[in-house]
Amino acid sequence: MTLSRSDASTARPADDVVIELRDTSVEYGMDRGTSKVLNEVDFEVQRDEIVGVIGESGSGKSMFASAMLDAVPEPGVTTGEVIYRPEDGEPVSVTDLSKEELRRFRWEEVSMVFQGAMSSFNPVMDIRTHFVETLSAHDYDVDRGIERARELLSDLYLDPDRMLDSYPHELSGGMKQRVLIALSLVLEPEVLVMDEPTAALDLLMQRSIVSLLEEIKEKHDLTIVFITHDLPLVADLADRLAVLYAFEFAEVGPSEDILENPAHPYTRALLNATPNLSAPLEEMRPIEGESPDPVNIPDGCSYHPRCPLSDEQCVESDPGPYDAGPEHDVHCHHWEQSVEDIDVAFAETDERAFTSAAEKAVDEPLVSLSDVEVTFGSENDGWLDFGEDETVSAVDGVSLDVYENDVLVLVGESGCGKTTLGKTAVGLQRPTGGSIEYRQRDIWEGSGGTSSLADEEIRRALQIVHQDPGSSLNSHQRVRTILEQPLKRWHPELDGNDRRERILGMLEYVGITPPEDYVERYPHQLSGGEQQRIALIRTMLINPDLILADEAVSALDVSLRVGMMDLMIELQDAFDTSFLFISHDLSNARYLAEKTGGRIGVMYLGRLVEVGSAERIIQNPQHPYTKALRWATPELGEEAREDPPIRTIDIPDAQDPPSGCRYHTRCPEAREVCTTESPEFVDVGDETQIQRSACFRALDEHPYWQSDPIADDS
Amino acid sequence: MNWKIRRIGQAVFTVLAVLTLSFVMIRMMPGNPVDAFVARVGPQLENPQEAYERAETYMNINPQEPMHIAYVNYMADMIQGDMGRSMSQNAPVAAIMAEAIPWTLFVMSWAVFLGFAVGISLGALMAYWEGSKFDSALTGYATTITSIPFYVLALFLLMTLGYQLGWFPTGGRRPEGVAVGFNLPFMMGIIYHATLPVLSMFVASGAASLTMRGNSVRVLGEDYLRVARLRGLSDRTIAIRYVARNAILPMYTGLMIAIGTMFGGAVVLEEIFSYRGMGYYMIQAVRARDYPLMMGTFTVITIAVVIALLIADLTYGKIDPRAGSEDREAF
Structure with missing residues (x-):
């Protein structure tokens, strides 16, 4: 293919379709009725394009992926037509293939990479065996196939020999994901279907893999269907975008068109609801309501219950595709009105004044961490101890202050120690070095060698909201019982009626109505967003001074995240508490910190490398690692994509961290001095904005500038 | 290392x-x-x-x-x-042990290996036909039989097959009037005498099939199985290299522990069938307050358990690469 990316979608003959879906449905028979998880969709995948399919969880996007290979998990049934057109040869109807034909078709013509890359390999076989098995099952020449596998692996920046001889558990998540991509391409398929291939990975890894995909696609003449919930991630990779909502396509069109001129109200709302780094905060708005149940899809347009433009027509008739431009189809009766009105409809702003972080710094800190170290694992102490000497330093000398009414967001890749540091700050993890003070009192004072705080007042003041609300609420207790516990414990003066009033009031405050109905429910009868709000209220009822929110919005749908973050900010303001957020997502961090005037702290391998106000960290990062994170956070509508600002994709082993500045192994700016000396924090802020960075480059005078750059071997 | x-x-x-x-x-x-x-x-x-x-x-x-x-x-x-000298048998304890242990090993290893082999096969089939009548019937059977102690079953078998029907001998461990050695009548006689003890242990071991069933069902739901099917591997490869191997792995340690503890089970069983193995002597020793013999059997059982677990630990890494590289105990 010689067509370039920008004109691919328009200049290509319209009939060069590689996979065509006609009236395709996937149904599951359930006790309470038939569940339609893909509802009569029509779709065409053009040859040699990258098409991004966007959908929230429960929108049917995984079913869409599986349907293309007729590989819907049992007992689901695929109906309608799925037609595959090879480059030369007759079209094949995938749904009519025999079992043996289907076995050959999959992986040879269309292969698939899916979400569970972590567990996509047989744990007791090495990687080479996986390749050999696949090759011989399809009667391919094994030696030539392994040669191809080696080539693919090195294209994905992996060491082929090491990979082939490894067992799955010896590889990191990002490595496994890339090996799986190589495995899916070893039989030279025409089409690669990727279902949330990067969802479980860190931002930097996600971004690196996505940028590798384009090279792989060009080199191997692939057609890629990339399915994700993360619109910005594919926005600049894909030639075309398709938006799935409630098991149907809402809108399909060229990427730029969808991003700049979305026609469907849902697409517009989704774009508004997606946190990013550049858009003004006022434009970010959650989508009210929740996605429909597959057993009970609303009549007419399935989005009408959540749509501000819906009228009689939307309830009565299913909106057929309307033509909203070249190659741009939209399933909405009122798309023209949507283009004009939706942004206005969402543009009411509420102005709230926040004290900036710079002013707070003069107060006494609420919680103060000084030189905190946390080490896990035990050193081997004698011949009766049969554990290996395997200590991991999760947090290595971090000092940090959290003030009254403050918001601090810790960001970093997984394994960087952000959760450990957070837990240490609220007294859930005992540090192995350094101290934590709450209002100038050492929180571990008097607790002896135990792992729980002695002072009940401090325990009350420091609280946590967990990542997964489903498992942090006792599934055998009603909401009422769950919420009564903190009140009974900390407000024994309240009687039953007072408690009830208080709980109902809180539920109403966070928008769970009618509260009388909800207090009698069990957690499994609540949606994910409601569970998280219950967990948040439970913490709030204790009336804490500092709340650790560990990835508190990661488990929620994109469209609900902004709403949840708004609620937390509102509660923080109303209850006068401080928040310590933990996030792997820089856009969420920016939203939280900028809206509250808080700070963002960037962690890398157990050390804090940069702290500053949201504006400084996002707009003017000083530390090369912050710059890399910034690069890894995809931007909507950003055209130019430069090369990754990191030298190696994979994180060093935390058991054996690099010497000197821990980032030097990946840092593009690293020089010889970085390998031996560890940089201290340098204040690069000014009167209004806080910013401290642990990099020699922040200093004007330093031996760094005379040091030799580290030879770039990658 | x-x-x-x-x-x-x-x-x-x-x-x-x-x-x-x-x-x-x-x-x-x-x-x-x-x-x-x-x-x-x-x-x-x-x-x-x-x-x-x-x-x-x-x-x-x-x-x-x-x-x-x-x-x-x-x-x-x-x-x-x-290990001293037995007072009741008036012979060195070590000699008594050396004579008795092979018989106990013979009976118990048969019982354990048969139990595991049949249990694994049945469990795999139950998982394959999960939810079928075969599955529910066998699950019900296995649950019932597991809850009956083996010695109750042993007494029942002894009463029916031994005394009432007279199909099997009610005691002893070898045929009388046959030359001892590797000749067919003697071998057949040994097996004949061991049948009831082995049978009562084997029938009572339904737990293996339930464990295997549960493990297999879990493995069948794993992502790597779905990927293997999509990759077009044959059903046979998937059944043996993917499902069976991963389902049996967790049971390996259980098997080694069973080998260690089968000596304990032998105590009651051998008494019931008057089968002169180690357990039989242990009961004799307790009755006669024969401390040297009792301590001897006790020591031998302990060493057997320790060795079986040691073998389990040292070999687990060979069959499961995940354990091998992390140098951890298998359980």
């Missing part, structure tokens, strides 16, 4: 600790067997001094020696395989 040496060291330490404990129990308990023996035997002898020497022959402990010397002598004897 280092870990293996230490793991072996740990096993040796356990054995030594058990031997020490047996010394402490014999020598230091108030009214301990050594004192009782001297008190009982002493008055009957012309030379009371001889009672102490006899005590040393039987129990490897001379009560006249200072504690630390007695301990060193006791341990040295035990390590050399001298």
Whole structure:
């Protein structure tokens, strides 16, 4: 293919379709009725394009992926037509293939990479065996196939020999994901279907893999269907975008068109609801309501219950595709009105004044961490101890202050120690070095060698909201019982009626109505967003001074995240508490910190490398690692994509961290001095904005500038 | 490598600790067997001094020696395989053990391996036809049979197949009037005598099939199985290399522990069938207050368990790569 990316979608003959879906449905028979998880969709995948399919969880996007290979998990049934057109040869109807034909078709013509890359390999076989098995099952020449596998692996920046001889558990998540991509391409398929291939990975890894995909696609003449919930991630990779909502396509069109001129109200709302780094905060708005149940899809347009433009027509008739431009189809009766009105409809702003972080710094800190170290694992102490000497330093000398009414967001890749540091700050993890003070009192004072705080007042003041609300609420207790516990414990003066009033009031405050109905429910009868709000209220009822929110919005749908973050900010303001957020997502961090005037702290391998106000960290990062994170956070509508600002994709082993500045192994700016000396924090802020960075480059005078750059071997 | 040496060291330490404990129990308990023996035997002898020497022959402990010397002598004897002399059988304990252990091993290993082999096969089939009548019937059967103690079943089998129908012998371990050795009638006779004990243990072991069923169902839901199917691997490859291998792995340690503990099960079983194995002698020893024999069987059982677990640990890494590289115990 010689067509370039920008004109691919328009200049290509319209009939060069590689996979065509006609009236395709996937149904599951359930006790309470038939569940339609893909509802009569029509779709065409053009040859040699990258098409991004966007959908929230429960929108049917995984079913869409599986349907293309007729590989819907049992007992689901695929109906309608799925037609595959090879480059030369007759079209094949995938749904009519025999079992043996289907076995050959999959992986040879269309292969698939899916979400569970972590567990996509047989744990007791090495990687080479996986390749050999696949090759011989399809009667391919094994030696030539392994040669191809080696080539693919090195294209994905992996060491082929090491990979082939490894067992799955010896590889990191990002490595496994890339090996799986190589495995899916070893039989030279025409089409690669990727279902949330990067969802479980860190931002930097996600971004690196996505940028590798384009090279792989060009080199191997692939057609890629990339399915994700993360619109910005594919926005600049894909030639075309398709938006799935409630098991149907809402809108399909060229990427730029969808991003700049979305026609469907849902697409517009989704774009508004997606946190990013550049858009003004006022434009970010959650989508009210929740996605429909597959057993009970609303009549007419399935989005009408959540749509501000819906009228009689939307309830009565299913909106057929309307033509909203070249190659741009939209399933909405009122798309023209949507283009004009939706942004206005969402543009009411509420102005709230926040004290900036710079002013707070003069107060006494609420919680103060000084030189905190946390080490896990035990050193081997004698011949009766049969554990290996395997200590991991999760947090290595971090000092940090959290003030009254403050918001601090810790960001970093997984394994960087952000959760450990957070837990240490609220007294859930005992540090192995350094101290934590709450209002100038050492929180571990008097607790002896135990792992729980002695002072009940401090325990009350420091609280946590967990990542997964489903498992942090006792599934055998009603909401009422769950919420009564903190009140009974900390407000024994309240009687039953007072408690009830208080709980109902809180539920109403966070928008769970009618509260009388909800207090009698069990957690499994609540949606994910409601569970998280219950967990948040439970913490709030204790009336804490500092709340650790560990990835508190990661488990929620994109469209609900902004709403949840708004609620937390509102509660923080109303209850006068401080928040310590933990996030792997820089856009969420920016939203939280900028809206509250808080700070963002960037962690890398157990050390804090940069702290500053949201504006400084996002707009003017000083530390090369912050710059890399910034690069890894995809931007909507950003055209130019430069090369990754990191030298190696994979994180060093935390058991054996690099010497000197821990980032030097990946840092593009690293020089010889970085390998031996560890940089201290340098204040690069000014009167209004806080910013401290642990990099020699922040200093004007330093031996760094005379040091030799580290030879770039990658 | 280092870990293996230490793991072996740990096993040796356990054995030594058990031997020490047996010394402490014999020598230091108030009214301990050594004192009782001297008190009982002493008055009957012309030379009371001889009672102490006899005590040393039987129990490897001379009560006249200072504690630390007695301990060193006791341990040295035990390590050399001298476990004293049985009072009731009037023979060296080691000799009795050497004669009895093969019979116990014979019966119990049959029972354990048959139980696991059949259990794994049935469990795999149950998982394959999950939810079918076959599955629910066998699950019900396995649950019922697991809740019946094997010795109750043994008594039942003994009563029906042994006494009422007379199909199998009701006691003994080998045919009479047949030359001992590797000849067919003798071999058949041994198997014939072992049938009821093996059967009662085997029928009662429904747990293996339930474990296998559960493991297989779990593996069938794994992502790698879905990927393997999409990759077009044959059903046979998937069944054996993907499902069976991953489902059996967790049961391996269970099997090794079963080998270790089968000696314990032998105690009751051999008594019921008057099968003269190790367990039979242990009961005899308890009845006759024959401390040397009792401590001997006790020591042998302990060592067997320790060795079985040691083998399980050392070999687990070979069959599961995940355990091998992390150098962890298998359980």
